[in-house]
Amino acid sequence: MAEESMFKNRLKGFVYALKGAILLLRTESSIQVQFILALVMTAAGFYFDISAVEWMLQILAIGLVMGVEGVNTAIEKLSDYIQPNHDPKIGFVKDISAGAVMFVAIASVIIGLIIYLPKIF
Numbered sequence: 001m002a003e004e005s006m007f008k009n010r011l012k013g014f015v016y017a018l019k020g021a022i023l024l025l026r027t028e029s030s031i032q033v034q035f036i037l038a039l040v041m042t043a044a045g046f047y048f049d050i051s052a053v054e055w056m057l058q059i060l061a062i063g064l065v066m067g068v069e070g071v072n073t074a075i076e077k078l079s080d081y082i083q084p085n086h087d088p089k090i091g092f093v094k095d096i097s098a099g100a101v102m103f104v105a106i107a108s109v110i111i112g113l114i115i116y117l118p119k120i121f
Contacts, residue, residue, distance in 0.1 A: 024070050034069055038062045041112065048119045058115060061108035068104045072097045 024031045045058055075097040079090045 020070070024073065028069075028073050030069055031066065031073065034062075034066050038066065044116065048116065050115060050119075054115045057111050061104075061111045064104045065101070065108050068101050072101045 025035060041058060041062065045055060050058065076094055079094055083090045
């Protein structure tokens with residue numbers, strides 16, 4: 001009985017996560033851009049026939065960028081809800097969150113360059 005309840009809770013959690021991912025894709029332009037880039041990079045992976053390790057690194061990079069972007073969006077939405085008016089402390093929190101996205105995005109670009117530059121040249 002406890003195992004069935006645990007399975008139902010996991011399934012509910014998955015449904016909520018899927019709903020959140022769909023909401024992000026439907027409503028947030030930054031995630032939409034990242035999703036398009038993920039599709040382009042996936043197509044490039046097939047075109048250049050990248051190795052299994054390169055696929056793993058690329059998928060990890062895509063997942064990290066989109067995941068951290070989603071967390072950044074959640075922080076921004078929560079911050080706006082808590083304090084709808086301009087507040088330097090809230091701005092500081094939002095800037096840190098955006099900075100985290102930048103770190104992951106830079107690392108992802110470097111991974112992409114390491115994978116694709118040798119194949120292009």
